[in-house]
Each structure stands twice: as C-alpha cells, then as structure tokens.
Amino acid sequence: MNHVTFIATAAFGLEAVVARELHGMGYTNTTSHNGYVEFQADATALATANLWLRTADRLYLKMGEFAADTFDQLFEGTKQLPWWEWLPVNARFPVSGRSVDSVLHSVPACQSIVKKAIVDSLLAHYQTAELPETGATFAVQVVLIKDVAHLWLDTSGEGLHKRGYRQLTATAPLRETLAAALVLLSRWQGHRPLLDPLCGSGTIAVEAALIGRNRAPGLDRRFASEEWPALSPAAWREAREVARSSERTDALDIVASDIDKSMLSYVGYHARKAGVGKDIRIEQADVRSLRIDRDYGCLITNPPYGERMGHRDELGDLYLAFARMLRKAPTWSLFVITSDTHFEKQFGRRADKRRKLYNGRIATQFYQVLGPMPPRPAEHWLRSGPLQRDKQKE
Template identity: 50%
Template sequence: MAEIELIATATFGLEAVVAREVRELGYEPATVENGRVIFNADETGICRTNLWLRSADRVLVKMGQFPATTFDELFEKTKALPWPDWLPEDASFPVEGKSVRSKLFSVPDCQAIVKKAVVESMKSRYRRQWFAENGPRYTIEVALLKDVATLTIDTSGAGLHKRGYRKLNSAAPLKETLAAAMINLSFWRPDRVLVDPLCGSGTIPIEAALIALNRAPGLQRTFAAERWPRVGARLWQEARREAAELIRPRPGLQIQGTDADPEVLGLARYHARQAGVEEYIHWQQMPLAALQTKHRYGCIICNPPYGQRLADLRTVERLYREMGHVFRNLDSWSFYVLTAHHNFEKLFGRPADKKRKLYNGRIECTYYQFFGPRPPRRDIDTGAKTPAPVE
C-alpha cells in the first residue's frame, strides 16, 4: 500500500491532544499546526484513525498544497494532482472552500475552478466527457491561506464527534470530541472515581466510560471512505475486528453523573444505553449542593452553564460560588471546569493551578484545572490499551 499524507483536523487548543492520539496509533506526526495534525499512513491508517481518534474533528487525505494567486494557477495546479487515483468513474465529488487573507478571496469562484479542474483530470483518465456522480461521496475542500492552496478529500463524512450514540440532544450539548479531550487533559485514570455533578445529557461520563473500556469511539458509525474502492471493505473489517478485540470490560469502574434536572438525566441514561456503557455509569438526580462522597481521591470534570445570556448571568454566578463552597469539602480531589466566564476563579474562590484556552463550538472558553494531592501508588493495571502501533 502506498504512503498517504493525512490530516487530522482539530479544534483550536486540541492539536497536541490529537497529535498524542495519532502517535499512540503508531503514526508519527510530521507537522502540528493550528487546527490540524499532518502525518503519513497508508489506506489502513484511514480506517484506524477514523475509528480511534477521540478528539479530532475529521481525517482528510491531503491531495496537494501549492501557492496560487490567480485562477489560472489554481486550475492548472489542481488539474495536475492525481484525482483519478482516488475518485472512481462514478464518484460524487462536491467541492467546499474557504479563503483567509488570500488574493483569491471569492470562495464560490475557487470552488468552481477546482471542480472544473478535477473534471478535466478525470476526463484524461476515464476517456469520457460527462460524469453522473451517482457513486461514493468524496467531499473535496480547497482551503486558501495567505495565497497557499491546500486540496483535501474528507474520509470521515459526518464529523468524528458524531459517535452514533447521541440520538437526542439537550439545549446545549458538549461535543463528544471536546469531552474526550477534557478527560485526556485531566489526571483521571480508570482506577479513580470520576464525577460530573452537572452532567446534562451525559457526554463526559459516557466518554470517560468509553476511554476506560478502551472502546474505539467510531465503532458504532460509518464513514465516507467505507464506500471507497481504494480503501476497500476488507481493510475496514480488519480495523473493526482489531477494535472489537481490544475492548476491555472493567468491573468496578466508578463513574457518576448527577444533575438536578430529571429530563436531561433521562437523556443521559438513554445515551449511555446507546453507547453500550449503561452498566458502568451511576446516574442520580441531585442538586449540586447535595454532592458528597466517601471516596478520598477522585476527579470532578464538568462543563457548567456559562451565562452567555444576560438573564442567566446571575444564576450562573451563584452556581459558581456554590461550586466553590461544595468542592472545598473535597480537599483531596482534583477539579476540571470548562467555562467561558472570565471571572470564574474569583467566583469559585480559588486560583486554578493550570489554565488552557479551548473552544466549545465558537465560544472561547478556559479549562480551569485544580490539582489535588496525588493518590497513594497502588500496584494495579490502570487502564486502556491502545491498538498496537503499525509495523
């Protein structure tokens, strides 16, 4: 199989997390830059990265990159790329685009030029003048940044945050990819207690259970490249079989999600059933003020309301003060809180030990990390096995 240049796209702030996940799969990142991790793999790598990457948004095939300041230059250099090596004769290939600080600023014109160039390339290979485009989907993107064009094909289809378990949505759901990143940026391990006391529809506890069980997040969904002849059904079957064999049951796993709202807890339970992790999570309707535990060490990871609307701001600020009061009683625990409120530390009553800028959708947030003392070391197996690196 040929070596392929792939791009794992990432929300700003999560590039290092995604790079670590790529590395754990056995692919060494060649470049880590804003919003993406570039690495080399083969066709099997398309299957494995789509199935296993927890914090990436998509996996793209990088077709080419070149300077382009005129439409003629964009057309000729796009046409020269090996599109027929990927696109079969019946391929459906819509073109998407974006342009930032480039002379070619008209995105619709750039899309039309790229579409025309790909068609011309296909004509040369397939010896025909018209293509029905009624076969597998290959979404092409032309991205222009400072007069440099990057051409890619999307292998994922729906974004990787769509695991397949969340059929119903709450008012402000946290993306699964961000929830997984929040967990991986914490000191939580499967042998420790994890509590989300404001769990909403359950994304953080569910993602924690998937991590603890070493269950590939993409096992319950399909991907655009599953219909691509170049990748082939056999490689997908092998990758899924590998992922299924690596699932590890964990009796005694202690993950808890609580919320005062019975309706969203119903959603959480439903999503946990859909994800196949219902038996590993304890759900309980409970106000934050009632939170207590017999466990000496543990982690709280949560995504409380932000108070984006002025009418909600006072309620949210009262909640943050209450969090500070309740969490103070858990003096040996670690806390991880994602919020867009700039005065969170003041309201919480304690400066964070570490802060990290993250984005929840388009909302700029801070991930506040408060570290408790390290638990006593125990001679135990603490967790998930990654797939064996590729040879």
C-alpha cells in the same frame, strides 16, 4: 499509496490533544498547525484513525498544496494532482471550500475552478468523454490560506463527533469531541472515580466511559471512505475487530448527576446507546450538597453559562460549592470549562492550569485545579487505543 498524508482537523486549542491521540495509535510523524494536525501513515489509517479519534472534527486525505494567487495557478495546480489514485471513473466529487487572507477570496469561483480541473484530469486519465458521478462520494475541500491552496479529500463523511449515541437534544449540549478532550486533558484514567454534577444530557460521562472502556468512539457508525476502492472491506472489518478486542472489562466508577430530573433520562438513554449503560451511575442531586466518599477522583463539568440558572450571579454559588468539596476531599482534582471570567475570584483561588478552548463559537477557559496523583495504576490502564496487530493475532 503506502505513504499517505492525512489531515485531522480540530477546534482551536485541541491540536496537541489530537496529536497525542495519533501518537497513541502509533502515528508519530505529526506536524501541528492552527486548526489541524498533519501526519503520515499507510492507507489503513483511513479505518484506524476514523474509528479511534476522539477529539478531531474530521479526517481528510491530503492531495497536495501549492501557491495560488491567480485562478490559472489554482486550475493548473489542481489538475496536476494525481486524483485518479483515489477517484474511480464514476466517483462523485462535490467541492466545498473556504478562503482566509488570500487574493482568491471568492469561494464559489474557487470551487468551480477546482471542480473543472479535477474533471479535466480524470477525463484525460481514464480516456473517456464523460464522468457519470454515480459511485462513492469523495468530497473535495479546497482551503486557501495566505495564497496557498490546500486540496483535501474528506474520508469521514459526517463529522467525527457524530458517534451515533446522542439522539436526544438538551439546552446548549457539549459537542462529543470537546467532552472527550476535557476528559483526556484531565489525564483521568478508569481506575479513578469521575463525577459530573451538572451532567445535562450526559456527554462528559459517556465520553469518559468510552475512554475508560477503551472503546473506539466510531465503532457504531459508518464513514464515507468505507465505499472507497483504495481500502478493501476486509481491512475495515479487521480494524473493527481490533477495536472490539481492545475494549477493557474493568468496572468503572463514573457518576452523572443533575438537579433536573428530566435531564437524567437523556443520560441513561445516551449511555445505553453508546454501550456504556452499566458504567455510569445516574443520580438526581443538587451540586451544592455534594458528598464525596472516595479518593483521588476527578470532577469534570461544564456549568451553565448563565442561561439554565436564570441569573449569572448564581454561578458564584456553584463555584463556592466546588471549593467546599475540595476542602472536604483534598485528593480530588477539579476541571471546569466556562466562559465566566470571574471563576477564579468566586472560587477563591487561582487554578493550577488554564487552557483556552472554544465551545462552538464561545471562547472559554478550561480551569484545572489539581489534587495529588493517585497510586500508580495497573499496567493495562496505561495503555489506550487499538491493540497492536501482532499482539492481536497471538
């Protein structure tokens, strides 16, 4: 198990961001597909990637893939995989799945066949008459895509967006993984100011603070694979120690503001839960009266899609406010995610870049209006992710 293949799933449009994160961790052998990134690493990636991935939905371990357009092929192909390398005799292994453009379109039937094949494989390997399923959970995912079966083990448990800090809900909250992706796509770094003037419950600001602090987003939660015997508790402890030692202590200039005072209490609570309460300045303000007194900042925001403001036409006033802000603060960059296809027309100019992203099931565009780059930051701002183990021991 020195060389393991992993699958980091992601929302459509974020595969390149996930790949870039993995490269930053030292996992450079990556292949991007629609909806996921495949990479090779040793077993310690169970801990490192789960702790550090900001934009992936889940981390899976790839058991294998094979052609399967009949139930017999699905059964035999599954049975031949080395399940015993990961699953002990008492493993719990629920099976879930999905089918896309495949002859085997009955997902319940495929799940049942995969379950039976794994049972037969483990019974034969452990030479036992029964499998008690009283131990750790190894959730099996069978994905059929164009008559090819992909068999994965879920190493994360709860989705990676579950950082543990967001416990108060707001209207149409932005998922943590997408918020982190917006910050990473902006190429913001902690030496620059950052403003979210429509912060809602504060997810963009909190994720930016975690990035600016170089704090592993999964540091305060647990993962399903922590119970797996393949990686010792000591390896998990070491990965967490490396994560804690990798945090930066520099001051950050992050402002989260909103006209809705009730939202701001959510921001403060979530920032404190995430351990970045001192890094975010919280202000009650109307976006239309923005005052910028710093240089080379990034405004990153998720405007309401017509719901919170009552009338979609009012969004045009927001976009004009952004345009006025950039005229007064020409060194700033603007990043707006919205489903409103009229953004550029109402803003008054074309964005320098656009990227199609999905906010849940809502198709959106991430509009990027780029200002000049700031002076080169201090060298340590150019590094992110876990410290190398050899440096950690020095």
